[in-house]
Amino acid sequence: MMDGLTIDSGLRREPVSQLNEASVPGRRGWRLGAAPGAPHDRDEETGFLEAAAPDRGLFADRPPALPELSELDVVRHFTRLSALNYAVDGGFYPLGSCTMKYSPRINENCAALEAFTELHPLTDPADCQGLLALFHELESKLNLLLGYQRFSLQPAAGAQGEFVGLLVIRAYHEDRDDHERREILIPDSAHGTNPASAAAAGFDVVVLPSDADGRLRAGTVRRAAGPRTAGLMLTNPNTLGLFEHEVREIAAAVHEAGGLVYYDGANANAIIGRVRPGDMGFDVCHLNLHKTFSTPHGGGGPGAGPVGVRAGLEQFLPGPLVVRRSDGSFAWEEPAQSAGPVHAWYGNSLVLLKALAYIRTLGGAGCREASGMAVLNANYVLRSLDDLWEPAKPGPVMHEAVLTGKPLRDRTGLGTLDVAKRLIDYGFHPPTMYFPLIVPEALMIEPTETESRETLDRFVAAMRRIHAEMLDEPDLLRQAPQHAAIGRPDEARAARRPVLTWMQQERAEPEI
């Protein structure tokens, strides 16, 4: 084929048999021989167990109905499942808003050093000065890159970072005996975690409308801000991939009303080394180290979402923080009016070390080049597709390109979901869909800086081929994916009546 695309045949659509389905009565993955000195007569063994058991009632009257399998059956099952997983290490993963960049192996090598993995959290600071020095260095570098006075490295994830940032804002107002500030302003383009975090921190959420160009206007903020405003949460660039031009006026409007301004660092990969949230007027920020600083994503963690604050707010941060004493040694210190710890000890230490390894590997100039390449790659994809897919808002964009599939849906009846499913057949992870909520049929593509032009070209070629298929062979999209283990799960049924274990499945009504 001219464009070098192949339909991925690596993952055929075969049912993945479950362990209980492969069970054969009496088959075993192990056979325990008699231990030296232990009884080997079966009756004697039973007698031994009964004598040792404190209460017969603790035993079930029949063995549990576990699947009966050989060791090889089990190994193959889990190896097969692991091969079905799609990861950045396996292919292009343009999942918008998630910054699925490559996690360099050197990070892992550094964090895996025994000097770090074998440390106990209770180790006397005098005996782990190296670790404290590295935490201090990471904090200094984050302060410098983002423009803050202090960072707490403790929060374990982006959403926890948001929650901590809001606790800091609450502590600031309460410290000033200002108890009427119950509202957090959030634009309608925000990540869903923003209103969720605000509600979790006890605030009422006030949603602000974006203008027709997809940006928040200072006038909108000025009209909404007042004596009940605790703060505003803003992502810049926003979820449409657009830089908020009026960010300084927006921050000033909130400050004039007595509130604080919070930077959601989810999209910081677009701006590192170019512009600093601290300089844009944000009082508090969180960073997703797994996005911007290449620590691994997903799998339920561990993650890290450090929170930075401007001078005057550092006393409210979760502790302990690392301080450098006048003699050059490092020590732990608890902030004076801390909003309280949010994680045991010092956060996810090894993740923090991976981020430091990344920053040190790239250096300041490298971090700046990375954000530039991230923006260039997003615009390359946007301009390579904008004759076929309408951009959600007029470009150019920052780190991600948001397209709308609405005109195509109106014309062909095929939506963004169908395009995403067909991309799976071409071997790509689909972009984020149906977000931001203010864009109908949204397709949100974030290539990141770690992808080569050749990879982007293959993705663009697949998208262009899919566009042609929409018009000429729509059934290819309707039936996609044909080459994945799971095709189109019934998402509504999965959410309404989740079947999470095979025992639930046994009980569930058969599919109609």
Add this chain to the structure above:
Amino acid sequence: MSQRWYTREHEWVDVDGDEATVGITDFAQHQLGEIVYVDLPEPDDSFSAGEALAAVESVKTAADVYAPFNLTVTEVNGELIDAPELLNQNAEGVWLCRVRIENPGQIAGLLDHEGYSAILAAAES
């Protein structure tokens, strides 16, 4: 005889004297997609106009249902807890809650069928 009104946030409201019934419009269920969960208030809960009265969650998104006027909840449609898909099947015939209207003056701010249709036409263009 009740009269049906609409809001700009895509709720329908059947007003009958000082009582009303609230639901979401067919346009709203269509925008949400397959609905998987409905979060309903408790009887005797009071809400001011514009406050989130209930929430509807779909596979794509979640949306609040706003109180069209100051009201007190008298009854909720518990059937939706186990069968949220009823909203997809017949949004304009399935109610979320029955309420007592606390400020009848606010009904004047609602849309009639013609006014709501005009909003839908504008949203589609």
